[in-house]
Amino acid sequence: MSRLDLNPWDIRTFHINPIQSSLIFHNPNLEFESLIQHLKNSLSRALDFFPPLAGRLVATPHGEGMASFSVDCNNAGADFTHAVAPAVSVSDIIEPSFIPEIVDSFTPANSGATNFDGIWKPVLAVQVTELADGVVIACSANHTVVDGASFWHFFTSWSEISRASESISKSPVFDRASAVAEENRQIHLPTVEQNLIAPSQLPMKVFHFSKEKLGQLKAKANSEAGTDKLSTLQALMAHLWRSTLGSSGDSTTRTHALGFAIGARSRLPCFPDAYFGNAIYPVALAISESDLLKGELGTTALKINQLISQHSNEAIKCDAEKKLDFRSRPNAPSGIAPPLVISSSPHFRVYDCDFGWGKPVAIRSGKTYKVEGLVVVSSAAEPGGIDVEVCFTEDTLKAMEDYLTSH
CATH class of the missing domain: 3.30.559.10 (Chloramphenicol acetyltransferase-like domain)
Structure with missing residues (x-):
C-alpha cells in the first residue's frame, strides 16, 4: 500500500483536534528497559498492518487555493516517547473525581499539533510513562486518518501483537468503496485559527x-x-x-x-x-x-x-x-x-x-x-x-x- 486518498468523510475532521487517549495499567512486573523495547518492537510490527499510521499527509495543490489530501504510506514512522513519573501512582490518577493536571503530560509531546500538521509530523504519536506502581500507554492520532472506531481498532491490534500474536484478529479495510467525485475531495486550504478548536484550561x-x-x-x-x-x-x-x-x-x-x-x-x-x-x-x-x-x-x-x-x-x-x-x-x-x-x-x-x-x-x-x-x-x-x-x-x-x- 503506497497511498491512501482522503475523502470528504475524512476531510471534514480537519477543523477538530487529534484523537488522544491514555490507558492506565498496574505494574507490569517487568524491567522497564525491556518493557520499552518490547513495546517499540510490537508497535513496529503492528504498524505493518496499518501503513497509513506510519505515513505522512500530502497536500496536492489544484490552483486557486484548492488542494486535495492523501496519506503517503512512506513508512516514515510513528513518534515514540518514553517518559518517567516516579512520584505518581496509579491511585493518584484514577481516584480523584477531578482529573489531575498531570494526566495532560501523559500524552505525546506533539499532541498539541493540529490535524494539518500531519503533513510534516507523524500521523501517530505514542508515549509510554513509567509510574511508581504502573504504566500509562497513550496514543495521539491524526483525526483525518482515523475516527474513534479506527483508533481503538489499532490500539487493540497493537496489544494483540504485544501478547506475541503472529497476526491480528481483525484486518483493517482501507478501500474507499464510496465513489466520491474528485472535485469534492478538493478544499480551500483553511487557516489553523479558523478551524482549530483550542483546548481550554477548564477542569x-x-x-x-x-x-x-x-x-x-x-x-x-x-x-x-x-x-x-x-x-x-x-x-x-x-x-x-x-x-x-x-x-x-x-x-x-x-x-x-x-x-x-x-x-x-x-x-x-x-x-x-x-x-x-x-x-x-x-x-x-x-x-x-x-x-x-x-x-x-x-x-x-x-x-x-x-x-x-x-x-x-x-x-x-x-x-x-x-x-x-x-x-x-x-x-x-x-x-x-x-x-x-x-x-x-x-x-x-x-x-x-x-x-x-x-x-x-x-x-x-x-x-x-x-x-x-x-x-x-x-x-x-x-x-x-x-x-x-x-x-x-x-x-x-x-x-x-x-x-x-x-x-
Whole structure:
C-alpha cells in the first residue's frame, strides 16, 4: 500500500483536534528497559498492518487555493516517547473525581499539533510513562486518518501483537468503496485559527454510571416516553444534558444544544465493520432551557431518538460527501449556552487492550479534549458500566454532580 486518498468523510475532521487517549495499567512486573523495547518492537510490527499510521499527509495543490489530501504510506514512522513519573501512582490518577493536571503530560509531546500538521509530523504519536506502581500507554492520532472506531481498532491490534500474536484478529479495510467525485475531495486550504478548536484550561471531572444505574435510566426514559425503542446511550445523553441545567429549576430563555456523531459503519454497506478511516456524521439538537426543564427524561431522550431517525442512511451519505468549504466558520448566535458535545463511544473495546500483563484499570482522554462542554464517553472497567469525562466550568460541574447524585 503506497497511498491512501482522503475523502470528504475524512476531510471534514480537519477543523477538530487529534484523537488522544491514555490507558492506565498496574505494574507490569517487568524491567522497564525491556518493557520499552518490547513495546517499540510490537508497535513496529503492528504498524505493518496499518501503513497509513506510519505515513505522512500530502497536500496536492489544484490552483486557486484548492488542494486535495492523501496519506503517503512512506513508512516514515510513528513518534515514540518514553517518559518517567516516579512520584505518581496509579491511585493518584484514577481516584480523584477531578482529573489531575498531570494526566495532560501523559500524552505525546506533539499532541498539541493540529490535524494539518500531519503533513510534516507523524500521523501517530505514542508515549509510554513509567509510574511508581504502573504504566500509562497513550496514543495521539491524526483525526483525518482515523475516527474513534479506527483508533481503538489499532490500539487493540497493537496489544494483540504485544501478547506475541503472529497476526491480528481483525484486518483493517482501507478501500474507499464510496465513489466520491474528485472535485469534492478538493478544499480551500483553511487557516489553523479558523478551524482549530483550542483546548481550554477548564477542569475535567469523571462521572461513573454502573450497569444497574444505566438500566434504571433506560427503563425510566422508555416508561416516560411510552415506548421501548430508547437505547441506554440515548437515555444517558438525555440525563447528562439535563444535568447541565443545575437543580435550581430556574427557567431562562437560553437555548441549549447537544451534539454527537452518528456512526455509518452499521448503516452504509460501503463501510464494513473493519473500515479504517472516518465513518461518522455529526448531528445536533437545540432545545430551549425552559422546555428542557419542563420536560421529563423520556421527553428529552425521545427527541434524541427522533433526531437520529430523521437522518436516513442515504441522506447521511449524500450530505457527508458534499463539497466542503473551510474558508469561514459561522459565529454562534447570542443566547446559546455552551453546547454539550458527546465524543467517543462505550462500544469501543477499550478494556480489551491487554499488552501481556493484564487489562487496563482506567482510561483517560488527552488534553485536546479539554474543550468546554465536551463529554468523552467510554466503557468502564466494571462490566456494563459507563464512565464519562466532562469538561466544564467548576460551577457547572458542581451542578451536574448535585443533579446526578439526586436523580
